[in-house]
Amino acid sequence: MSEHRVEHATRSSQVGVALIAVTLIALALAPFWGDRQTLRLLAEVYAFVALASLWNLLAGYAGLVSVGQQAFVGLGGYLLFALVIMFDVHPVLAIFIAGPVAAIIAIPVAALTFRLRGAYFAIGTWVVAEVFRLLASQVSVLGGGSGISLPAAAVIAMAPTRQAREFAIYWLALALAVIVLVAIVVLLRSRHGLALTAIRDNETAAQSNGIGVVRIKYIVYVLVAFGTAMIGALIFLQKLRISPDTAFSVNDWTAFVIFITVIGGIGRIEGPIIGTIIFFVMRQTLSDLGSMYLLIMGAVAIVVMLWAPKGVWGLIVERYGWQALPLQRRLVLKDKSRPDA
Amino acid sequence: MASILSLENISKRFGAVVVADGIDLALDQGEALGIIGPNGAGKTTLFGMATGTVTPDAGRIVYDGADITRLAPERRCRLGLARSFQIPQPFSGMTVFENVVVAAAFGAGESERAVYDRCADLLDRCGLIDKANKRAGGLTLLDRKRLELARALATKPRVLLLDEVAGGLTEHECGTLVELIKTVRAGGVSIIWIEHVVHALLAVVDRLAVLHGGKIIASGDPHTVIRSPQVEEIYMGIAADA
Numbered sequence: 001m002s003e004h005r006v007e008h009a010t011r012s013s014q015v016g017v018a019l020i021a022v023t024l025i026a027l028a029l030a031p032f033w034g035d036r037q038t039l040r041l042l043a044e045v046y047a048f049v050a051l052a053s054l055w056n057l058l059a060g061y062a063g064l065v066s067v068g069q070q071a072f073v074g075l076g077g078y079l080l081f082a083l084v085i086m087f088d089v090h091p092v093l094a095i096f097i098a099g100p101v102a103a104i105i106a107i108p109v110a111a112l113t114f115r116l117r118g119a120y121f122a123i124g125t126w127v128v129a130e131v132f133r134l135l136a137s138q139v140s141v142l143g144g145g146s147g148i149s150l151p152a153a154a155v156i157a158m159a160p161t162r163q164a165r166e167f168a169i170y171w172l173a174l175a176l177a178v179i180v181l182v183a184i185v186v187l188l189r190s191r192h193g194l195a196l197t198a199i200r201d202n203e204t205a206a207q208s209n210g211i212g213v214v215r216i217k218y219i220v221y222v223l224v225a226f227g228t229a230m231i232g233a234l235i236f237l238q239k240l241r242i243s244p245d246t247a248f249s250v251n252d253w254t255a256f257v258i259f260i261t262v263i264g265g266i267g268r269i270e271g272p273i274i275g276t277i278i279f280f281v282m283r284q285t286l287s288d289l290g291s292m293y294l295l296i297m298g299a300v301a302i303v304v305m306l307w308a309p310k311g312v313w314g315l316i317v318e319r320y321g322w323q324a325l326p327l328q329r330r331l332v333l334k335d336k337s338r339p340d341a
Numbered sequence: 342m343a344s345i346l347s348l349e350n351i352s353k354r355f356g357a358v359v360v361a362d363g364i365d366l367a368l369d370q371g372e373a374l375g376i377i378g379p380n381g382a383g384k385t386t387l388f389g390m391a392t393g394t395v396t397p398d399a400g401r402i403v404y405d406g407a408d409i410t411r412l413a414p415e416r417r418c419r420l421g422l423a424r425s426f427q428i429p430q431p432f433s434g435m436t437v438f439e440n441v442v443v444a445a446a447f448g449a450g451e452s453e454r455a456v457y458d459r460c461a462d463l464l465d466r467c468g469l470i471d472k473a474n475k476r477a478g479g480l481t482l483l484d485r486k487r488l489e490l491a492r493a494l495a496t497k498p499r500v501l502l503l504d505e506v507a508g509g510l511t512e513h514e515c516g517t518l519v520e521l522i523k524t525v526r527a528g529g530v531s532i533i534w535i536e537h538v539v540h541a542l543l544a545v546v547d548r549l550a551v552l553h554g555g556k557i558i559a560s561g562d563p564h565t566v567i568r569s570p571q572v573e574e575i576y577m578g579i580a581a582d583a
């Protein structure tokens with residue numbers, strides 16, 4: 001029998017979970033209240049929430065600042081197209097095959113890039129992504145350098161009508177984002193998550209307290225590749241067309257993702273969600289301005305990095321100590337009154 | 342008596358600065374050894390080499406009969422070699438309690454749930470129980486030092502390396518700390534303690550070693566060593582420099 005109790009939830013996390021649940025229900029019902037445009041936009045939002053959350057796990061927690069995650073977005077997309085076109089696999093099934101295959105490929109990639117430190121690691125990951133892009137452009141069955149569309153038969157196999165297809169993809173995108181987020185929460189609440197949070201805060205101390213830092217980084221890298229490839233497969237299933245330049249775009253799948261994570265708050269699970277909302281609000285309101293909008297986003301990024309280096313959520317945590325998800329372990333003493341917040 | 346930890350002919354330099362020049366130092370099982378020496382003598386670096394965060398240029402480190410010179414820091418910790426950091430290294434985004442849970446779960450290799458009570462007890466003994474749920478990053482320097490000690494103890498060490506844990510404490514707090522370290526020692530833990538607060542050190546250690554110029558220039562009975570001409574010379578030297 002244990003003397004003391006340990007709680008994960010705080011009042012803010014109870015509010016947070018309730019809000020998230022309500023929001024999820026509303027979002028799940030979006031096909032009944034939103035038009036096609038809205039559904040497409042929301043599906044894109046979900047993909048970015050997932051990509052940014054995965055990058056946050058990699059860079060924010062494990063300290064692996066990769067600028068080459070487009071390697072796995074593109075790999076996932078190409079795996080989907082390869083499975084559908086060459087092996088006649090159902091597109092939805094192909095998403096779930098793309099994840100583990102990418103994870104297996106990530107093992108030797110990690111072995112290679114982990115030899116590099118700091119900025120060299122970042123450059124190394126980018127080089128890997130470029131190599132992937134060049135390899136993809138050599139595969140003529142998949143359209144070579146100019147790309148290829150998903151065969152009509154496979155598209156129709158998903159759902160007979162266009163509307164049913166759009167609904168299916170929408171729910172799939174929502175489900176995948178939820179799966180990725182739940183997986184990250186489960187990971188962070190586990191023993192490995194305890195180690196990962198310690199690594200986030202102080203690698204030297206983590207090592208000196210018995211944590212096998214390299215091993216955990218390795219595991220995280222492979223898991224993140226798994227998730228990133230699944231999201232990549234989903235993105236290109238929605239687009240119905242793939243080409244090496246769109247699939248391995250450093251701009252779309254890394255620069256925006258880093259922007260989102262940094263703005264929202266790196267090293268906090270809530271950060272990427274907040275960041276994605278800010279990113280899309282800016283994109284929707286400023287897109288008329290053409291290339292000005294990229295300049296404004298750059299300016300916002302610089303301001304946030306200077307004035308709130310831990311991002312919007314980091315500010316909130318320091319001010320109010322909130323957590324939207326029950327991740328903390330709070331000690332509740334049996335006999336004495338509860339230690340202060 | 343058999344040595345539990347020994348540094349054998351250890352050398353280390355940072356550029357032109359020689360911090361260890363063929364050092365031999367052995368800690369007996371159950372012993373409490375104090376180390377003093379002027380600022381920058383290389384005391385902290387010695388702990389770094391013992392625990393694996395600093396690689397020696399030459400020499401061997403033997404722990405419990407095995408050569409651990411090339412062993413990763415986390416493996417050394419799990420074998421029972423724990424340290425506190427002179428400049429506290431808290432997991433600043435985690436709570437004080439979580440900090441100690443990390444050390445207990447990974448350093449001692451136990452399941453997370455199994456360590457909760459032990460961690461609460463440790464926080465109580467180290468005077469941190471009221472701050473258990475506070476973010477470690479928000480602690481004062483003094484509390485950060487307490488956390489260093491709590492975390493090191495949470496790993497269930499067989500050898501405990503303490504690096505200046507008494508600085509800045511009041512007389513009363515210092516007395517409490519000395520009692521705590523004595524209790525730990527009575528539990529069979531061997532200790533090396535680097536400390537500038539000499540009276541606290543003398544209340545605990547069986548032997549005192551003096552590190553200067555990359556060498557152990559004196560080692561033996563604490564009261565004899567502290568009054569030796571070499572020590573006098575070094576510390577007078579510092580006083581003259583300052």
Ligand SMILES: Nc1ncnc2c1ncn2[C@@H]1O[C@H](COP(=O)(O)OP(=O)(O)OP(=O)(O)O)[C@@H](O)[C@H]1O
Binds near residue numbers: 358378383385
């Ligand atoms: N990583 C490093 N790189 C370069 N020089 C270092 C490094 N670590 C320590 N030094 C230098 O080595 C010397 C010994 O440092 P160390 O911290 O071991 O001394 P110390 O005896 O613990 O001093 P103090 O009493 O001030 O804590 C100092 O001159 C320090 O500047």
Ligand SMILES: [Mg+2]
Binds near residue numbers: 384385386427504
């Ligand atoms: Mg020192």
